[in-house]
Amino acid sequence: MPLYDNSGGFSNGYVPLFGVIGRDYKVYYNDNDRNFDVQLKLAMNEMFDSGAPGAPTDFTSTLNNNNSFNVDLSWKNPSITFSGEPLTSLTAVKLYRNETLITSFDSPEMGEEKEYMDSSIPESGLYTYKIVGVNEAGEGLPTKTSIYVGEDVPGMVNNLTLVNNEGIAELSWENPTVGANGGLYIYDSIISYSITRNDGQEFTLEGMATSFSDNTIPLSSNYNYTVVAVNNIGAGLEAVSNTVSFITGNTLVFEGFENFPPEGWIVKGNNWRHGYSSNAGGSSPEAEFYWNPATVGEQYLIVKPLDTSGKSSVFLSFDHMINYYGPGYDCKIVTSTDSVNWEVVHTFDNTQNIGPESFFMEISNNHVGSSSLYIAFQFSGDSYQINNWSIDNVSISFSSGISTNELNMVKGFYLSQNYPNPFNPKTSINFKISDDSSVKLQIFNSNGEIINTLIDRDMGSGYHSVEFNAESLNSGVYFYKLSVNGFSETKKMILVK
The missing domain is CATH 2.60.40.10 (Immunoglobulins)
Known part of the structure; x- marks a missing residue:
């Protein structure tokens, strides 16, 4: 069976790759009819003479107690060959720092415990030491250890x-x-x-x-x-x-749905519930209209009554996603002064998926100015025709406090929660920038180390989506950080394998 076929890809099976510095790399193919252990041994035997020394053992590196720029190294010389037989010849043991030979021990004793202090380290930093035995059959298997030398920067608070x-x-x-x-x-x-x-x-x-x-x-x-x-x-x-x-200035409501329903809010209907995903583009939890149980009619998620006396308009913003299933429903924003008689101020497209996106609007109908303004999210129709309507980060403020343009000027971008989350191994990260901008999107692990830079370039205004593939990473918590023209936002995501 060929390793490489005319379609431009590898044939089915494992392709283990082995190599040694200073020698050619070799590829050994393991198809489904041959045992991988056999192939592994074949590959290693091709690269190491069976009589060459095995790996030194118990190789450790520690900072010297008297000088943080000195490293104390200890190990045990090899006593067996690469093939596992008793070693009969050991002509030298070579010690490397960052692949540079720093000393060689001639005519060493096989199996002897050895120590060495490296006192010639030039500067602070991370150093990798490698030690390898040598005899007439060549260099044997190496052993490595790493250590940070010198005074360190702080860890995380x-x-x-x-x-x-x-x-x-x-x-x-x-x-x-x-x-x-x-x-x-x-x-x-x-x-x-x-x-x-x-x-x-x-x-x-x-x-x-x-x-x-x-x-x-x-x-x-x-x-x-x-x-x-x-x-x-x-x-x-x-x-x-x-x-x-945080609620500031002219803001009347800012709700992230840590509790459901929020204090003072009213739920009418059986399909509104607390959602523990982040489909709306914010972070978990969120509010959600769910298709089950199957119902027909109008259902409301009603914001607590607001005193808008003397005002002519309010500004509403929220994150949401509508997951379309089929025709036969409407998702609307409605207002009232008695929570009974409602007026529609916005109707969303009911023919396709929407979002996740940030939605902004100004409400200036006759209900504004009342001492008891009700604003509600209304679902009407057959709940079986929608998968879910997810809502998060509901903000209501007097329009004199902030406009859509002012919000974009202050922030300049919007970063959604990745979807799906948790994920394995791929997830999408969506964001919006209001103007042509310099954009950087980076992935960090829980130690604050950069794992990947997904974007680092100038980008045009509008919505953008990037796929992150974590196939090579372990399960755990990771962070992604969007930086736009000097402003940044960070969100958490969870990889579960």
């Missing part, structure tokens, strides 16, 4: 918590006790903190601290903060706080 104290964002944390790279870390070496709000606003907190207050929240929205401790070596790992809702 711990237990980072955000609370809303009457409109003031209050952060608290515990300082890191270990370095970001496992190197020498001095606990009281922190000189400042870099703090970034998820709308891109940056703060610098000087000195060593465990709390920070922000009284500059600009808009009603969901906020979180990224905190990075800094010492004289550099910036440490990022930690991201929990997300909290």
Whole structure:
């Protein structure tokens, strides 16, 4: 069976790839009729002489107690051959730092425990050591160990918590006790903190601290903060706080549906429920109209009554997604002054999927100005014809407080929650930018390390979608960060395999 066929792809089966620096790489093909272990042994035997030394064992690296730039290494010389037979000849043991030979031990004793101190390290950084035995049959199997040398930057702050104290964002944390790279870390070496709000606003907190207050929240929205401790070596790992809702200025309502129904809200009908997904483009949880049980008629999710006395209009915004199944329903925004008689102010397209998207509108009908304005999400028709209508981050404010254009000027972009979430192994990340912008979209692991940069280029205005494939990653929590013209927002996603 050929390894490569005319269609331009590999034939079915495993394709293990093995290689040794300084020798040719070899590919061995394992089809479905041959045992993989046999193929593996065949491949390794082709690259190592059976009489060459096996791998040294118990190879460790530790920082010297008296000097953080000295590394103490210890190992046991090989005592068997690559093929597992007793080793009868060992002419040298070679020690490499970052693939550069730093010393060679001639005529070593087989199976002997050895120690060596590397005292010629040029600068702080991560170093990989490799040790390998040599005899007349050639170099044997290598063994490696890695260590960070020198003083380290801080790790992540711990237990980072955000609370809303009457409109003031209050952060608290515990300082890191270990370095970001496992190197020498001095606990009281922190000189400042870099703090970034998820709308891109940056703060610098000087000195060593465990709390920070922000009284500059600009808009009603969901906020979180990224905190990075800094010492004289550099910036440490990022930690991201929990997300909290804030209501500011002329905002009457901002609801992220942590509870359902929210306090003061009214549900009419059997199909409105608490949704634990993030289909609307926000974050879990959310409000959801679900198709089951199958019902026909009008059902309402009604915002608590609002006093709009003396006002002529209000501004409504929310995230949502309508998952279409078939014809026979309408999704609408309606208003009332008594929660009985309703007037339609917007009807969504009922012939296709919508979103996830952010929706904005100004309401200026005769109901505005009442001391009891009701705004509701109305489903009418056959619930069997829709899969679900997901809603999140409902904001209602007096129109004099903020307009659609002003919102875009302040933020300049919108980042949706990835979908699906949790995911395996692929998920889509959607975002909207209001103007042609410089855009960067990066993936981070829970240690704050960059895993992938999906986008780093200029992009045009409008909606964009990017697929992220995490096939090579382990299950866990990851973060994606969208940066647009100096502003940024970070969201969490979960990979489950």
